[in-house]
Amino acid sequence: TQLLEQSPQFLSIQEGENLTVYCNSSSVFSSLQWYRQEPGEGPVLLVTVVTGGEVKKLKRLTFQFGDARKDSSLHITAAQPGDTGLYLCAGVGTSYDKVIFGPGTSLSVIP
Amino acid sequence: KAGVTQTPRYLIKTRGQQVTLSCSPISGHRSVSWYQQTPGQGLQFLFEYFSETQRNKGNFPGRFSGRQFSNSRSEMNVSTLELGDSALYLCASSLVDRNTGELFFGEGSRLTVL
Numbered sequence: 001t002q003l004l005e006q007s008p009q010f011l012s013i014q015e016g017e018n019l020t021v022y023c024n025s026s027s028v029f030s031s032l033q034w035y036r037q038e039p040g041e042g043p044v045l046l047v048t049v050v051t052g053g054e055v056k057k058l059k060r061l062t063f064q065f066g067d068a069r070k071d072s073s074l075h076i077t078a079a080q081p082g083d084t085g086l087y088l089c090a091g092v093g094t095s096y097d098k099v100i101f102g103p104g105t106s107l108s109v110i111p
Numbered sequence: 112k113a114g115v116t117q118t119p120r121y122l123i124k125t126r127g128q129q130v131t132l133s134c135s136p137i138s139g140h141r142s143v144s145w146y147q148q149t150p151g152q153g154l155q156f157l158f159e160y161f162s163e164t165q166r167n168k169g170n171f172p173g174r175f176s177g178r179q180f181s182n183s184r185s186e187m188n189v190s191t192l193e194l195g196d197s198a199l200y201l202c203a204s205s206l207v208d209r210n211t212g213e214l215f216f217g218e219g220s221r222l223t224v225l
Contacts, residue, residue, distance in 0.1 A: 042216030
């Protein structure tokens with residue numbers, strides 16, 4: 001069974017601070033996705049990383065896929081209140097049988 | 112381009128009843144997946160349909176079922192509702208890109224079982 005773990009589970013920071021969220025597994029994934037979910041809404045895809053070691057930047061967000069394609073990180077620079085939400089990582093199995101989600105990191109950015 | 116539409120958005124049922132939720136995927140998307148989201152368990156995969164066939168199924172009891180129609184719209188049904196079925200049920204559609212599997216979610220149907 002493929003499982004994804006995320007840390008930290010909860011994070012409350014002041015506006016302007018930097019933070020990193022981690023997503024780890026003992027399994028290899030063909031790709032890994034990051035989603036953000038706001039209250040009352042469905043998750044929205046932020047990025048997909050496919051190649052081991054890949055780094056993608058989306059404005060103040062930097063995503064990295066581990067060399068072994070088992071883990072990923074999300075770094076936010078100078079966090080803003082609009083970054084508040086639940087950040088979910090999701091792994092696509094190597095046989096593309098299903099997309100498995102981590103438990104999420106709930107981020108609160110205080111103005 | 113219209114997004115994924117789920118109906119109803121909110122519903123309240125009592126134990127023992129059944130419920131049917133509907134999902135209309137993005138036009139052109141042929142894969143529809145269903146997830147259950149609860150505070151304690153997070154997003155749990157229910158099942159995936161592609162071209163009217165259930166392609167994958169998660170670890171949920173047989174009370175949870177679904178189907179997909181020829182126009183790719185999907186429904187899921189939960190029979191003999193239990194209190195623990197209270198959750199946000201999310202539908203996601205996909206172009207079925209085997210490299211990325213990107214999912215596009217609806218806003219969900221929030222089910223409360225009393």
